[in-house]
Amino acid sequence: MDFNFTKEDEAFRAEVRAFIEEKYPDSLKGKVRRDELEREDFLAWHKVLAEKGWVAPSWPEEWGGTDWSVTQRYIWNEENARADTVPLLPFGLSMVGPVIYTFGNEEQKKHYLPRIYNGEDWWCQGYSEPGSGSDLASLRTKAVREGDHYIVNGMKTWTTLAQYADWIFCLVRTDSDAKAQEGISFLLIDMNTPGIEVKPIITLDGSHEVNEVFLTDVKVPVENLIGEENKGWTYAKFLLGHERSGIAGVARSKRNIDRLKEIARSELVDGEQLIRQADFEGKLAQLEIDLTALEFTELRTLASESAGKGPGPESSILKIKGTEIQQRITELTLEAVGYQGMPYQRDLGDNVRPIGPEYAEMSAPTYFNTRKTSIYGGSNEIQRNIIAKMVLGL
Amino acid sequence: MDFSFTEEQTLLRNSIQKFVQDEYDFDTRRKIIASDEGMKEENWQTLAELGLLAAPFTEEQGGFGGGPIETMIVMEEFGRGLVVEPYAPTVIQCGGFLRYAGSSEQQEALIPQIIEGKLKMAFAYAEPQGRYNLADLTTTAEQKGGDFVINGYKAVVIGGPWADKFIVTARTSGSQREEKGVTVFIIDKGADGVSTRDYPTVDGFRASELTLENVVVGKDAVVGEVDNGLPLVEKIADEAIAAYCAEAIGAMKVLNDTTVEYCKTRKQFGQPIGKFQVLQHRMVDMFMEYEQSVSMTYMVNLKLEEDEIERKKAASGAKVQIGKSGRFVGQQSVQLHGGMGMTDELNVGHYFKRLTMIDTAFGNVDHHLKRYAKLSQA
Secondary structure, eight states: OOOOOOOHHHHHHHHHHHHHHSSGGGGTTTTTHHHHHOOHHHHHHHHHHHHHTOOOSSSSSGOOOOOOHHHHHHHHHHHHHHHTOOOOIIIIIIIIIIHHHHHHHHHHHHHHHHHTTTSSEEEEEOOBBBBBSSSSGOOOEEEEEEEEEEEEEEEEEEEEEEGSSSEEEEEEEOOSSGGGGGGGEEEEETTTSTTTEEEEBBBTSSSSEEEHHHEEEEEEEEGGGGSSSSSSHHHHHHHHHHHHHHOOOOHHHHHHHHHHHHHHHHHHHHTGGGGGGHHHHHHHHHHHHHHHHHHHHHHHHHHHHHTTOOTTHHHHHHHHHHHHHHHHHHHHHHHHHGGGGGGGOTTEEEEEOOOOHHHHTTHHHHHHHHHHGSSSSOOHHHHHHHIIIHHHHE | OOOOOHHHHHHHHHHHHHHHHHHHHHHEEEEHHHHSSSHHHHHHHHHHHHTTTTTTTTTTSSSSOOOHHHHHHHHHHHHHHHHOHHHHIIIIIIIHHHHHHHHHHHHHHHHHHTTTOOEEEEEEEEGGGTTTTTTTOOOOEEEEEEEEEEEEEEEETGGGGGOSSEEEEESOOOOOOOOEEEEEEEEETTTTTTEEEEEEBSSEEEEEEEEEEEEEHHHHHHSOOEEEEHHHHHHHHEEEEHHHHHHHHHHHHHHHHHHHHHHOOOEEETTTGGSSSSHHHHHHHHHHHHHHHHHHHHHHHHHSOOOHHHHHHHHHHHHHHHHHHHHHHHHHHHHHHGGGGGGSHHHHHHHHHHHHHTTTTOHHOOOHHHHHHHHHOO
């Protein structure tokens, strides 16, 4: 057991830091914090990393993976969080990508993986439906084989950033007579196919992040099927496991705690810094301690993963604890700014000075928006069920 | 001991319920808050016609002599409808200043106008460096001849964009946080040196940042005594807290009812999700938080007229309860509604946002825990 950085690790950190400093586009600075990211902003950083060969560290080397050690991946995440870089979207890189290189055929790998890697295709996730959230296996979007096509009819919802997407990976029902989990297939669908309509869903913080996707008589070539027909649930579960291991967000949470500390140093209570108040100080310390526990739990998980074990049901811990901590950080940040979080500033326009201190600007919308984290990717109630059943055997 | 409402109080509640039902369904509210004005003048006139704007004023002042319980009923029902019209700032807060400490000239000039729905006011007390300390003021009022010259800045003045006049706290003597030296002024929005920056708030209200630059007012603009305004400000703040607690229980009730109903109808895994014990217990906890909040809201409204220490303890205790319960009920309502709870389209998120912001009004949980602790050790 060892938690020291070697000389090589430190050299790697220096290399990463220098690279980000040199190559991170100036135009993106501040946009993450102000929640102003658009399609080109996400892609700009993605493309810089693709060029460097660092966009998909965990992929097999054959497809562009870096074969970094757990420590190197840890350093990579830390340095990105430190510089507040635009997060890489998971839909291609950590969701459908791994499904394709694990279960896809050679042709699919050759076609899709480089395009994901280079940021040519923007992917979105077609899992949830209005009647199928936690009970995903009850999904009803139907794909009927007709010659060399599937005809797809149905509806997907909560589809993140579908407004920008070129492709959607969908769970569809190909056998209505089979048991729920056994009649599902995993289809890749071109978003430009006739019959697809995307409608925005505005969330309570006023942002447009998620969508409804309607599919009406959408013709999908059979070669877009991943693996075997009716085996889609296996691939879906594999993907959800991957999603959970990335969801802890430890490095970003550390960065956000640092930011919260800066705020709490600026805010005053009876002329003294908020950060010096016993009650606030205690809450902040507790958050840091909980985050440290999560950090080591994640490192243990990553270590056993790199020793050849895939992410197991234990990774639900990372999802639950990671999202709870993210929520508590936004909650405490809003608490720190107090009533200065009240102005709604999303429509203020460019080059207009914020109302109140700049650090308070996004505190309330961020708090409201972050409530989603305990709902998405399998709600935290479902994650607890998974641990109860799969880990504890209850 | 009696916790029942009188017949008049029940009638009052019914009339507001009818107003909310007829004029304030969720879609109508959405239109109101999205409009340029951000409120609906017609509604304000309806509140005047219903006599609500007159409720807390004495009969000599032209009102109905309602007490804290009447105000509580009004605010609870407004909480259910998420009513944005500036009842709390105009009638409860500024109206309170006038009722308790206004000169007879001030009362005669302003109270009838409030009652008739012709005058809206807003209470500008918050300063960024002062956080929740009402005495921490950098806004100053300097005496020059018979006048006062006021300079300073007030943040997040709720109802500011609609107000014709502000009630402003300023320091006339003493150091920045000294109890003595606080004075309360009435300032016209149109007066020279007054400027506002107006904006919507995250919970659908409107507010202003208020800048005062060499604003000159006469002695007749002072409410109460020069230098001795703090006890009055604290009394009004405590009454505002009691009112916001009532608004919060109205909002919590809607959230709990909506959530229980949703969990009875939303099916997953072949059954209503309300059949899952883990969610049942969650909703039981939400229910208990609500009941405890109702109790504390009754408690504070019943104790508003007791001596100062008792009143302050009651207000702080209730605000702590409401802050914690509002957070729990709001967060869990969103959680149990799943993705739907995250949407702007459903009412749940709007109640959650309002409850979140009520915690920041006149002091949050931490502020009032400390205040309570100090008072109970005194």
